[in-house]
Amino acid sequence: MKDRDRRLELLSLNVSDGIDPDWETLAEATGDESERKEIGDLRSLSLIAGFYRQRRREDRTAGVEPGTLWGHLEILEPVGQGSHAEVYRARDTQLNREVALKLIRGAGDRGAPPTLTLEGERLARVKHPNLVVIHGAESRGGDLGLWMEFIRGTTLHDLIQSQGPLSGREAILLGVDLCGALAALHAAGLLHRDIKAHNVMREEGGRVVLMDLGAGTDIDERTQSLSVSGTPLYMAPEILAGGSGDVRADIYSLGVLLFYAVTGKYPVWADTVDGLRRRHACGERRRLRDVRPNLPAAFVACVERAIAPDPGGRYASVGEMEQALSTASGIAASRGAGRAAVRGKADSTWRRIFSRRRTTIAALASGAAAVGIVLFLWPGLLVASHYTVDATLHRVADGAHAQLLPGARVSPGDRLYLEFEASRALHVYVLAEDDRGAAFLLFPLPGQATGNPLPGDMLHRLPPDLHGRRYTWGVSSAGGTEHLLIVASPDALTDFESTLAALPAPQVTGGASALPLDREALSGLRGIGHLLETEPSADPESARPAFSLARRLAGGPERNRGIWVRQIDLVNPGR
Amino acid sequence: MVEDRKPLAGAALPATEATITLVRRARDGDGQALEALCRRYLPRMQRWASGRLPGYARDLLATDDLVQDAFYQTVRHIGDLRAEREGAFQVYVRQTLLNRIRDQIRRPHVMRTLDALPEPDARRASPLEELVGQQTLERYETALARLKPEDREAVVARLEMAGTYEELAEVLGKPSADAARMAVGRALARLAKEMGHER
Structure with missing residues (x-):
């Protein structure tokens, strides 16, 4: 593909994602008139898309206002939206507890089957620590509602997207938990039929929860002609081919989920459902051993058996699969106390995974130098997903x-400030570093009233005002190049913050990097261009933990979390 | 239940199959199926029409009635439905509605009334025309019509119906939200190239 086509596709994806880049800069950056016109047309498409996005948002807002009562449930906020159901965080006013309310509005008099009440009935039949707990289901005013425990956590899909594939052992323990949940469903005569990473939640405490039985069926219905439901990439080939499914179809989906958990890929993949069918028919598939050779052989064998194309080649029950997974992990699994022991171990391991994965970010800080990926494409092009950022650096000189x-x-005595505006509230971090590896945290600073997150849709000037006085960052030394790094994220980067905490943390008064505009106060204060009296490091990259971390945030899986990173290099040769 | 904003799959039938089944039933006179289709489609088509009707027409025509009437007529006269994807049906409804809007706003009684309105020129433009200009919108329509059906469905579903990628996966018959996203990206790139040919 030509560079121009690649740029056009990237920009088209930005338009589709609702990201509004700096159109003027993009148009100016190309010397090709026809490309400039294409950019102009994409800008028009972006406007059309934005118009209808806004209308849809307004419609949704008009749907159920926070504070609205649905029966005895008070709507607090929307948390999910599908093509069929809306999900809200709500409060049960009778029991005064937080619940998740899944609502199909106007469903009562539709021709479609009342799937939500069926889902409620199915889940109410089963109780298991790794299945979401249903509190109730009701039809009210033509709406169907199902309310259940509200789980604070993240989906397995998001976890893997943001933090990368699991280790073999993590996946084994995940599989053991999910086998337990599925065994409970199957024992109650139910099939799940939509097992996928989006439907597995990892609660903040580490508990794994299998959710969403909306596509499920009674096992007794399996001989009937079932329409295709669920997610095609996870579907057993016999289901995709239009056949009926039994517990082995769920086992296949669980195998795909474990394959995805350790690779981020699917064993059979295609652009279309027909393509998937063809690949299944031709036996085209990825082998787990080829994608990730270093996994325990017993685990690989377990997953490969679960996703055997022929149902007869798979495990006959999830209990059998759980046994194989437990053997692979060296855990002796059995029903009753044995299972509890496995589960206890799994839970604590998941807590460790969560803890370890959070600290992984800090551990990344020992690598190479940072480069803002923003500048790789076009100057000013934004890379953050789902929000836009405008950040510009300014100098004050003689008013x-x-x-x-x-x-x-830049030169000693220069005073700098950053103007930052984003379309949503963001946690913002600003660092400075010189060629010799001396890094300083510029924002947020301890003791400042203005901190993270910075509200969206308003212009912020950094450093922020303090006690009614306006401040800037001062350049107090000369030599080499200064690197200013700006990192923004919808969520607090707690581990990044611990890395920042290890950096020199200048005080606002007495040797601060934030300087009053009062020029007399400049002398003796440390600024972004301060030079350390040390020799340059043999490996300057290794001396830039924060910058190294930022590059990984920008280029690695963290980017999928919508983290925005920009580096601005300034030349500071001295006067 | 969840704090992420990902849509939750939860229907026994994918929208694709359910919609096409409902259309066939509605065409054969099943009133319940027609009502079910209306509940599913009218809000998004009304939203869509709000961008296409000029200001004066929005004053004179009840947009909701216009859309509802057009939708009823579309379903009842849809003929042999060969579309296997909901996206194809969506594009069909959208085009019928566009034709109907064009027809309605050309009617003499509307134009006569227009003369009495203040600032008629400014109110001739639809919100989208005001946003991107009449010529650009015309180039957009022409280029859209030239795209392959799959690309056209992707553009309409994402840009004009503001569907989420999860919804698009169902509407376009894609195996995942990511696949739907990539399909939209490619379709938009082709659309931009086609629009260039229309200059």
Whole structure:
């Protein structure tokens, strides 16, 4: 693909994602007139998309207002939206507890089957620690509602997207938990039929929860002609081919889920459902051993058996699969106390996974130098998903304010500030570093009233005002290149913050990086261009933990979490 | 139940199959099926029409009635439904509605009334025309019509119906939200190239 086509596709994806890049800069960056016109047309498409997105948002807001009562449930906020159901965080006013309310509005007099009440009935039949707990289901005013425990956590899909595949052992323990949940469902005469990473939640405490039985059926119905439901990439080939499914179809889906958990890939993949069918028919598939060779052989064998194309080649029950997984992990699994022991171990392991994965970010800080990926494409092009950011660096000199572009020269005595605006509230971190690896945290600073998150849709000037006085960052030394790094994230980067905490943390008064505009106060204060009296590191990259971390945030799976990183390099050769 | 904003799959039937089944039933006179289709489609088509009707027409025509009437007529006269994807049905309804809007706003009684309205020129434009300009919107329509059906369905479902990627996976018959997203990206790139040919 030509570079121009690649740029066009990238920009088209931005339009589709609702990301509004700096159109003017993009148009100016190309010397090709026809490309400039294509960019202009994409901008028009972006406007059309934005118009209808806004209308849809307004419609949704008009749907159920926070504070609205649905029976005895008070709607607190929307938390999910599908093509058939809306999900709200709600409060049970009778029992005064938080619940999740899944609502199909106007469903009562539709021709469609009341899937939500069926889901409630199915789940109410089963109680298991790894299945979501249903509190009730009701039809009210033509709406169907199902309310259940509200789980604070993240989906397995999001976990893997943001933090990468699981280790073999993590996946084994995950599989043991899910086998337990499925065994309970199957024992109650139910099939799940939509096992996928989106439907597995990892609660903040580490508990694994299998959710969403909306596509499930009674096992007794399996001989009837079933329509295709669920998610095609996880579907057993016999289901995709239009056949009926039994417990082995759920086992197949669980095998796909474990394959995905350790690779981030699916064993059989295609762009369309027909393509999937063809690949199944031709036996085209990825082998787990080929995708990730270093997994325990017993685990690989277990997954490969679960996803055997022929149902007869799979485990006959999830109990059998659980046994195989437990053997693979070296855990002796058995019903009763044995299972509890396995589960206890799994839970604590998941808690450890969560803890370890959070600290992984900090551990990344020992790598190489940072580069803002924003600048790789076009100047000013935003890479963050689902929000836009406008960040510009300015210099104050003799009362005049001027924007500094990457590569601009700065000198001791210069006073700098950042203007930052985003379309949503973000946690913002600003760091400075010189060629010798001396790094300083510029924002947020301890003791400042203004901290994270910075509210969206308003212009912020950093450093923020303090006690009614306006501040800037001062350049107090000369030599080499200064690197200014700006990181923004919808969520607090707690582990990144612990890395930042290890950096020199200047005080606002007495040797601060934040300087009053009062020029006399400049002398003796540490600024972004301060030079340390140390020799340059033999490996300067290794001396930049925060920058190294930022590059990984920008280029690695963390990018999928919508973390925005930009580096601005300034030349500071001295006077 | 969840705090992430991902849609939760939860229907026994994918929207694709359910919609096409409902359309066939409605065409054969099943009133319940027609009502079910209306509940599913009218809000998004009304939203869509709100961007296409000029200001004066929005004053004179009850948008909801116009859309509902057009939708009823579309379903009842849809003929042999060969579409296997909901996206194809969506594009069909959208095009019928667009034709009907064009027809309605050309009617003499509307134009006569227009003369009495203040600032008629400004109110001739639809919100989308005001946003991107009449010529650009016309180039968009022409280019859209030239796309392959799959690309056209992807553009309409994402840009004009503001569907989520999860919804698009069902509407376009894609195996995942990611696949739907990539399909939209490619379709938009082709659309931009087609629009260039219309200059």
